[in-house]
Amino acid sequence: MVDRSAHRALLRRIISVYDSRIVRAYCVARFLIININILHILCLCLRGKARVLDVGCGFGLFGCYFAARYPNVSYHGIDRNEGRIEAARLAAERLGLTNAVFEVGDASSLGLTDRYDAVVMLDLMHHLSPEGKKSTLEEISGHLDPDGRLVIKDVLTRPRWRLFFTWALDVVMTKGFEMWYLSTREFKELVGDGFELESYPIADWMPYPHVVHLFDRVSRD
Numbered sequence: 001m002v003d004r005s006a007h008r009a010l011l012r013r014i015i016s017v018y019d020s021r022i023v024r025a026y027c028v029a030r031f032l033i034i035n036i037n038i039l040h041i042l043c044l045c046l047r048g049k050a051r052v053l054d055v056g057c058g059f060g061l062f063g064c065y066f067a068a069r070y071p072n073v074s075y076h077g078i079d080r081n082e083g084r085i086e087a088a089r090l091a092a093e094r095l096g097l098t099n100a101v102f103e104v105g106d107a108s109s110l111g112l113t114d115r116y117d118a119v120v121m122l123d124l125m126h127h128l129s130p131e132g133k134k135s136t137l138e139e140i141s142g143h144l145d146p147d148g149r150l151v152i153k154d155v156l157t158r159p160r161w162r163l164f165f166t167w168a169l170d171v172v173m174t175k176g177f178e179m180w181y182l183s184t185r186e187f188k189e190l191v192g193d194g195f196e197l198e199s200y201p202i203a204d205w206m207p208y209p210h211v212v213h214l215f216d217r218v219s220r221d
Helices: 004-016 021-033 036-045 061-069 082-094 130-142 160-174 184-191
Strands: 051-055 074-079 100-104 116-122 144-155 195-201 210-217
Touching: 004 021, 004 036, 004 061, 021 061, 036 061, 036 116, 036 144, 036 210, 051 061, 051 130, 061 074, 061 082, 061 100, 074 082, 082 100, 130 144, 130 184, 144 160, 144 184, 184 195, 184 210
Parallel strands: 051 074, 051 116, 074 100, 116 144
Antiparallel strands: 144 210, 195 210
C-alpha cells in the first residue's frame, strides 16, 4: 500500500530542487501525467532489480523518485539532451542520491558496457523511428541479464481520440510531427519471441491511453 502523504511529500521535494520555474512547471505536469498509480506499477515492475537502466530519462524525475524510494538500487539514466542531464545530476546531488547516475547518450546508439537487471523506457519508444526502435532494443537485449526485465511505459493506439490528444501534445512538446505509435501486438512482435509480455492498461481521468508493457525473458531451460 502506498503512503500517499509520503508520496506527495517526495514529489514536492524532488520538484523543489530544480532551479528553473519552467522546469518545475514541467515537473508538476509530468508527475500529474505519470501519477501515483503509474509510478507504483513501475516500481512493482522493478521490484527485486538491483541495476536499473533508464533510457530517455529526461530531467531525471523518475530516476530521482525511484532512487529515493530504493536506496539499495543502482540507477543509471541516459538522455541525449545535455541540459536535461545536467539538471538531473544537480537534482540528484541536492537530494543526496548517491545511487543515481545520469549520462548523456542517444537511444539509437547507446554504447552500453555494463549489464542490467532491468531496463525502463518511459514514453520514449513512440519518438523513435522503426529503425531506431529496432537498434535500441537489440542493444538493450544484449546487455540485459538472463532473468532481466524490460519495462516500457507508452501509449495504446486505441481509442483513437485519446491517441490523437497524445499526438497533439507530442507535436507541441517536440515541435515535430513524426511519431511512431505501436499497438500491443506490434510491441510484442518488435521485442521478439525471446520475451513474454504482460500489459497493464492504465484507466484514469487523464486523456492519455497509458499502458505499461512488461517483458520478461523466456526461460531456455
